[in-house]
Amino acid sequence: MEKSPMKKAFSILRLTVAVIAALCLVAAAALYCVSGGFMKQTYMEPWSKSYAGKYADPRMRLASVGLLAASNHNMQPWKISLDKSDPMVFYLYADSSRMTKEVDPYSRQLMISQGTFLEYVAVAGEKEGYRADISLFPDGAYDESDLAKSMDSKPVARIALNKQQPGSSMLYDASFLPDTNRGAYRATKLTGAQVAALEALSSADGVSVTLYQDRIDLGDIGRFALRSASIEAGVSRVMGESDAIFRANERQKNQYRYGYSVEGQGVSGFMKHMLQGLVTIFPSMNAGAAASENFIKSTAASVGHTPAYAMIRTAGNSRLDQVESGMAYSRMVLIGHTLGLAMQPLSQVLEEYPEMKAPYDEFKKAYAPDGGTVQMLLRVGVATRSVPLSMRRDVQSLIRP
Incomplete structure (x- = not known):
């Protein structure tokens, strides 16, 4: 007996869905292979x-x-x-x-x-x-x-x-644990105990740590971060330097073991391999105008979900000052973990190439008016999710x- 038109349509629909599902599985498997999903992650071994x-x-x-x-x-x-x-x-x-x-x-x-x-x-x-x-x-x-x-x-x-x-x-x-979390932070302010523990890292050697979390400071610092990110995104040689150390897949990550990868944006698991496969096949997804746009959007998202900023300052800007600032930052990250806090440097406004001079000078005038140097600017807060290593x-x- 011949099938009714309704049954024929339903059979065709089921077949179409099955074909689409099969094609999706094939595409996903292909992307997984291109990503290097079956490779051993030797670049992760030092974390053990x-x-x-x-x-x-x-x-x-x-x-x-x-x-x-x-x-x-x-x-x-x-x-x-x-x-x-x-x-x-x-x-x-x-x-x-x-x-x-x-x-x-x-x-x-x-x-x-x-x-x-x-x-x-x-x-x-x-x-x-x-x-x-x-x-x-x-x-x-x-x-x-x-x-x-x-x-x-x-x-x-x-x-x-x-x-x-x-x-x-x-x-x-x-x-x-991961030293940097670029994701959203909860809106809750830091407690007095958390602020005190971090600011206590200020040393007699002239390295000081200061937390900012009132509404005016959050707005002012956030605007500096957004403005400087926009400037950096428009400087092709600077963006090109970052593009050159982006590792698109597991093969590149195992080969170089330094630089940037999609994990930096908090992507992990199966989706990491899908994105890596796409970026490997279509490099333009993470280069040129696309990279600049992604960078600005990422900075805007970070600024919009930041309950506090911290600055590490030094009285001068000698090589000694710079190294001691780094020591203070690491101690800050580690203590932050014990306090349930995540951190992310927002370094663009502190960079010293010609196009960044205007915001750099304004930022220094606002936050280091005594002639000192802001060595680091970072977001601080309770992360809404964990991030990959x-x-x-x-x-x-x-x-x-």
């Missing part, structure tokens, strides 16, 4: 607490934790040298090959990143039962007229380990030849 345990040398174990620290553009610009005559001494050098000259022409952010590493090393030492005695610039200051060569020849720090009783693991455990290099790659 067992990673450092592979090394009998305590200097390597501490450096393995140090490389988990935040760094400018996630460049991880660190080199270490193990003292051959003293098994308890090693040196940290800035890696000049990892300068980001467009966005950070004076290498201020790169030097702050040296401090972030050192603080994580010190925290790991406390956990293991070592006091890390850190001497900054033991061979003298850099020659600023030939900065790259100076970085290669003069250490940022000498680290000497001295045995002591193992300390609390609280900050050490926090080292294995980012790429890290193998600790062996940090060793100077």
